[in-house]
Amino acid sequence: MPAKIYSPFDASNFSNRSCFLTGETLSSEEEKIQVFPQWLMSLYNLEDQPFKLLDESMATYKDIKLPCSATVNETYLEPLEAEIGAAVNGGYNAVKALDELKLFQWAGKLLYGIIFNEVQSGIKLQRSQGEEFNISQSIIHKFSNLHLMLQSINQPILFEDFKPFSLFLFKVSNNEQEFGYRDEINTLTFSLRIKDFGLIICFQDNGANRHYHRETLAKIGEQTLHPIQFEEFSGRVFYSAYLFNRLPEYNILPVDEEVYIEAMPLRGMSSKPLFDHWQNKIYGQVLESFWKNWGFLLLEIIKNPEEPMSFLFDADGNFVSEELIALPH
Known part of the structure; x- marks a missing residue:
């Protein structure tokens, strides 16, 4: 049977009666899954912690849910959650041993879940003001491609000689009690700092951000980072994701039961660099936000x-060992 791609953004289908991943009609609006998985919420007592949406409304972590068919959840998502949860429990080395595509799928489902909730809020707000829901075409383009690639969770979707993402994983000497989560949905960038590791993913750049930071990565190597060092590197990546000025395009090639995704060259018809000019003042503002825990000002x-x-x-540009870092609490 040919694979069938579901495109919710084509039909603006963000109803709680359709499965977020397949579009199939659900038996009730209660057929949902948690966006932040239960194992993660339990680790850090997140259930009733506040979660702020873009429209400034407040929810709790346990309120953020996705409509999902019970079959899709049991067949595809629960095994993925179990595998990621076990690896996280094992710490940095176990997470490093995972297939990067699995991490991309897991974190992508989480980020898409937040996007879905943000879009639902936006639709409600604009309708209450008598307006049609409006969202920029470039954002729709990014969100649609992320959703397409997430369907590799439940369908044989194959990436032809490329990774759609940049993934960075570091060993970090974290405080065991600390849950460090951050996302930027406009650039589709995500970071998670828990246990003894830190993970950053740019979801839609075909590896461009990883290439952009290659010299920094070479200097860090396999060294363990202090949390403030991880947040500094995160700041660099979140800022470069903002400077990335291409909208990746893909050829989608269904062949029998499989779907092949081929990346078009990022350079395209444009001769300008893939990244806009780095400005230290703006980067400093990003760092100020990422270093909030330590109180450094711009x-x-x-x-x-x-x-x-x-x-x-x-x-002199040499890596600073985390043991040498002394900070005000």
Whole structure:
């Protein structure tokens, strides 16, 4: 039977009566799954913690749900959750041993779940004001491609000689009680700092951000990071994802029961670089937000505008070992 791709953005279908992954009609609006899996919420007592949506409304972590068919959940999502949950429990080495595509699928489902809830909120808000739901075509393009690629969870979708994402995984000397989560849905960027590791994924860049930071990655190597170092690297990636100025395009080739996705060259017809010009002042503002736990202000961070403050590298550009970092609490 040929694979059937579901495209919710084509029909603006964000009803609680349709499975988010397949589009099939559900038996009731109660047929849902948690966006943040129960094993993760239980680890950090997140269930009743506040979660702020883009429209400034507040929910709790356990309120963020996705309509999902029981069959899809039992057949595909629960085994994926069990595999990721077991790896997280095993820490950095177990997570590193996972297939990167599984991490992409798991984190992508989580990020898409948040997008789905944001879109539902947006539709309600605009309808209450008598307006049609409106969202930019470039954002729809990114969200649609993410959703297409998530269907590799439940269908034989194969990526032809490319990865649609940049994934960064580091060993980090975290406080065991700390849950560090961050996302930016406009650039489809995600970071998670828990247990003894930190994970960052850019979901829709065909590996461009990983290439962009290749020299930094080479200097860090396999070293363990202090949390402030991980947040610094996260800040660099979140900022470069904002500077990334291409909308990746793909050829979708159904062959019998399989679907092949082929990436079009990112350079396309444009001669300009893939990333806009890096500005240290804006990067400093990003760092100020990522370093909020440690209280560093923008003025301190860009005291030398040519060389913003760094805990990753010393003045000569050498990696700073995490044991040498002393910080105010």
